Amino acid sequence: MSAAGACLTRTVLTACGRFESHPEPVAEIPSSVPPTPTLTTAKAVVRAMGRAGIGCETLRSRYCDGSSTADCVATVDGVKVENEISAFDPDVVSKTEIGKSTESRRSGAYAQTLVAAGNWYIRVMEPPSAPAIAKALHAVVPDAKGKGSKTPKYPLPHIPSTPAYKKVDDLADGLAASVGCFQRETTSTGSIKCETGKRGSGDSNCAVLTLHPTHARRDAALREAIKYRGVPAELVTVGSRTVNLCDTTLGAKVARDLGGGVVAYDGR
Known part of the structure; x- marks a missing residue:
């Protein structure tokens, strides 16, 4: 070569x-x-x-x-x-x-x-x-x-339109109260990355929180996140806000605490 x-x-x-x-x-x-x-x-x-x-x-x-x-x-x-x-x-x-x-x-x-x-x-x-x-x-x-390039054939589930989180920091505060959100970092595109779990416990995992400008953009982002074969995905979404959880066991609790719905894919 x-x-x-x-x-x-x-x-x-x-x-x-x-x-x-x-x-x-x-x-x-x-x-x-x-x-x-x-x-x-x-x-x-x-x-x-x-x-x-x-x-x-x-x-x-x-x-x-x-x-x-x-x-x-x-x-x-x-x-x-x-x-x-x-x-x-x-x-x-x-x-x-x-x-x-x-x-x-x-x-x-x-x-x-x-x-x-x-x-x-x-x-x-x-x-x-x-x-x-x-x-x-x-x-x-x-x-x-x-x-892996094809969007899964099943439709997205019903996504609640409220409650509203006007800022991504508000969404992060809600996640923190639910399962933790520490070591926050704002990305170049305005999303927030943080760690779930208890600080210093050794069981933390990543989460990415994003406010999308429209519901269409949100849906496109959700389908992009769940399209990869062999990679399980778990996201909580409410309105045009999404929380992409690296710990796929947390979806139900985060959705309940934030008043959102779960969009998930088992990676198969």
Whole structure:
């Protein structure tokens, strides 16, 4: 494998610390991906987003033998969206290697939502925002592949519209009173991450609390969270608020205490 190819083999971090090493399939760039625009660096993609009216604040960037990445946060339709950009210099990295990298992101249980064109792609952490980003950049959203890429066929359960939590901090206070919410950290997209359980007990586990701008965005986020085969999921939701619990035994209690409903998937 070339040095550039070695840089393309990545380990993907999923929710709450789960890792999966993606395979290296032999693949070309998907035929649906337009050949242009060509942007040879992740920074060039960020600049293109800015020119298209989607300014993306760079959090970190890396370069490795013809390939580069950048993580940035943009606001799309009033929602903060974190994006992971990968770009490849076609004079250094072959189309086959770019195809392998793209395919590894689209395949398997942890298939990701991408916006792609030419020799670059963007992993969009908030899938509902992908079409708007693709349109602005004259790119496409390739269909995800693999069994884990399909939304479960069963519908979402009834979700209570009240009580209302105007701020994510209020939701965190409610969770704290129920099962604990300490070591709070506000993410780049405005969610709060915290630990459930008793501080110092050794039995803590993570939770992610999010206020979604609309019920449609909430539903899209719920379906994204429960779509992964082999990964159990337990979320409590009320109105447009969700609590994604890493400890899947806490859902019923948190829902009762917060006045919400449970959306769960057993991972099979």
